[in-house]
Amino acid sequence: MSTLISIRDLRFAWPRQAAILQIPQFELAAGERLFIKGPSGSGKSTLLGLLAGIQQANSGELRVLDRDLSRLSGRARDRFRADHLGYIFQQFNLLPFLSVTENVTSALIFSRHKRRRLQASATVEAERLLSELQLPPALWSQPVHTLSIGQQQRVAAARALIGRPELVIADEPTSALDADSRAAFIELLFRECRRQHSTLVFVSHDPALEPLFSRVVSLAELSEHATC
Amino acid sequence: MLILALKSLWARRLTAGLTLAAIAISVMLLVGVQKIRVELKDSFARTLSGTDLIVGARSGQINLLLYSVFRLGNPTNNISWDSYQRISKQKDVAWTIPIALGDSHRGFRVLGTNQDYFRHYAYGRNQPLQLVEGRAFKDTFEAVIGAEVAQTLGYRLGDPLIIAHGAGNTSFSLHDDLPFTLVGILAPTGTPVDKTVHVRLDGLEAIHLGWQSGRKTLTLSSEQARAADLTPDSITAFLVGMNNKVQVFGLQRAINGYRAEPLSAILPGSALHELWSLLGIAEKAIAFIALFVVIAGLLGMLTTLLAGLSARRRELAILRALGAGPRHLFGLLALEAALLSALGVLLGLALLYGSLQLLAPMVQAQYGLLLYPGLPGAGEWRLVGLTLLAGMIIGLLPAARAYFYSVNDGMSINH
Numbered sequence: 001m002s003t004l005i006s007i008r009d010l011r012f013a014w015p016r017q018a019a020i021l022q023i024p025q026f027e028l029a030a031g032e033r034l035f036i037k038g039p040s041g042s043g044k045s046t047l048l049g050l051l052a053g054i055q056q057a058n059s060g061e062l063r064v065l066d067r068d069l070s071r072l073s074g075r076a077r078d079r080f081r082a083d084h085l086g087y088i089f090q091q092f093n094l095l096p097f098l099s100v101t102e103n104v105t106s107a108l109i110f111s112r113h114k115r116r117r118l119q120a121s122a123t124v125e126a127e128r129l130l131s132e133l134q135l136p137p138a139l140w141s142q143p144v145h146t147l148s149i150g151q152q153q154r155v156a157a158a159r160a161l162i163g164r165p166e167l168v169i170a171d172e173p174t175s176a177l178d179a180d181s182r183a184a185f186i187e188l189l190f191r192e193c194r195r196q197h198s199t200l201v202f203v204s205h206d207p208a209l210e211p212l213f214s215r216v217v218s219l220a221e222l223s224e225h226a227t228c
Numbered sequence: 229m230l231i232l233a234l235k236s237l238w239a240r241r242l243t244a245g246l247t248l249a250a251i252a253i254s255v256m257l258l259v260g261v262q263k264i265r266v267e268l269k270d271s272f273a274r275t276l277s278g279t280d281l282i283v284g285a286r287s288g289q290i291n292l293l294l295y296s297v298f299r300l301g302n303p304t305n306n307i308s309w310d311s312y313q314r315i316s317k318q319k320d321v322a323w324t325i326p327i328a329l330g331d332s333h334r335g336f337r338v339l340g341t342n343q344d345y346f347r348h349y350a351y352g353r354n355q356p357l358q359l360v361e362g363r364a365f366k367d368t369f370e371a372v373i374g375a376e377v378a379q380t381l382g383y384r385l386g387d388p389l390i391i392a393h394g395a396g397n398t399s400f401s402l403h404d405d406l407p408f409t410l411v412g413i414l415a416p417t418g419t420p421v422d423k424t425v426h427v428r429l430d431g432l433e434a435i436h437l438g439w440q441s442g443r444k445t446l447t448l449s450s451e452q453a454r455a456a457d458l459t460p461d462s463i464t465a466f467l468v469g470m471n472n473k474v475q476v477f478g479l480q481r482a483i484n485g486y487r488a489e490p491l492s493a494i495l496p497g498s499a500l501h502e503l504w505s506l507l508g509i510a511e512k513a514i515a516f517i518a519l520f521v522v523i524a525g526l527l528g529m530l531t532t533l534l535a536g537l538s539a540r541r542r543e544l545a546i547l548r549a550l551g552a553g554p555r556h557l558f559g560l561l562a563l564e565a566a567l568l569s570a571l572g573v574l575l576g577l578a579l580l581y582g583s584l585q586l587l588a589p590m591v592q593a594q595y596g597l598l599l600y601p602g603l604p605g606a607g608e609w610r611l612v613g614l615t616l617l618a619g620m621i622i623g624l625l626p627a628a629r630a631y632f633y634s635v636n637d638g639m640s641i642n643h
Contacts, residue, residue: 097239109232
């Protein structure tokens, strides 16, 4: 399996603060399903920000898809994120003024690369994903605020998956769901990631989810200076 | 991006609508005031058209203009009939219109003149006077009234008119022994002609037979009056039209240096311009108020955008996650402000021109002001462009804040 993420001597500190992340070495192979655990404030969101190219490391190397994000310009990192990443937030992470289908296709606005990778029209592809994620067709043209939290998370998953990004990042996406919905959502997410050959990085402070993943790392162990 | 901006705006349609309304109303007011200013100025300048010189007794040009054209104030002196005759026979003079003022009819000025008045007097864009009813006077005791006189007094053709001595609203010295008959009503012109009662010079002369020092000493019948020599001794002023416009200045100089009598000849355009510049202060004040209304409207938009921005940090974070760079978000917010400004301006113009279409006939009928609802003029386009530009510039502030938020917040949506 090829390496999707490769980290060497990565160091990140917010301005005038001590380093929040210092990762000597880490690698993630393509197709893996990684669970990163750690309490609030441990730097999980910062690590995701670095992987998504929003923040930039102070030193060291962070390679995603063989591109060193720490050497790319802000614009190139934005383009990289648009083209190769799918992102799922905790909750309320949809654009309230768009319908369900429009929210899914919104991931294509900033990426020609993702649009080119579609096998059908954007709407057809969005509907396929929504169908795979078991969202009833009656809801597809509805405004997103009429959906339950669980349904909204499935829309968010479809948005992250459209255009077959190589890396899908999920930032505590199940924290608002009950235990049954949580497991069902993760199963659906796994299935779609597998189908699309997307690698999944899943962050949560909920240890109950650990057994579902092929690989689990603790941020405290990963990062020498991670604060708890 | 445009669709995203439009949908985002539509989602906030209540606040966006109110902002739009504020901009639209301010633009409507600003452009409306500008349009009325221009039309008022044009209408003012169009009070008299086609006349090359106004000649009166020696006085300042505004005073002469006020009494001869606007029927305001009183002349310093009269012009002798001989001087009038001599000047009107100059070779370059195409026509003259004698004007004799001094009497009134129920508050409206009475103007003594001749048939040339209906032939040569023009206003607006060289529009001649037109009669909506009846005909021009032919007989000594016939009168033609302006549109406003007819409307206010409710006169019909054939009605008798009694002229009062002097120019007040109420006069106890009436020329009631020699009434005039209404034979014509003029179409509205939006000029002082509308407020004037026109009679023949000999008619005016006739009613003053037997009057001395403003008092009636002798009562005459119309037959007795007609039998008398009704050539006037003097007139108040006269309008001159030239055959050759190049000769206007030459004749003006000659009249101003006329030895037999102290006279003044003025160019109507220059006098109207000078008079307008005196009246311009009030008009500028109104324009300033309208300008401040626009500033208030744009500040309202700024407040709405800035206040809404904190609530939209989540939206910005989501867009960041989708690959939007800070520049995209800057562009999105700037585009939103530009859209609001553009829609506000368009709505304002639509409201203004819609209102003009509806109100122009009423304004013309009531105030004699001709408001052409045609396309906006250069001045109006400039105001519209400046408002749009100001809106776009103001929109850069929330856009800069969105840029700042997107750099600092990243994809954190815990706001």
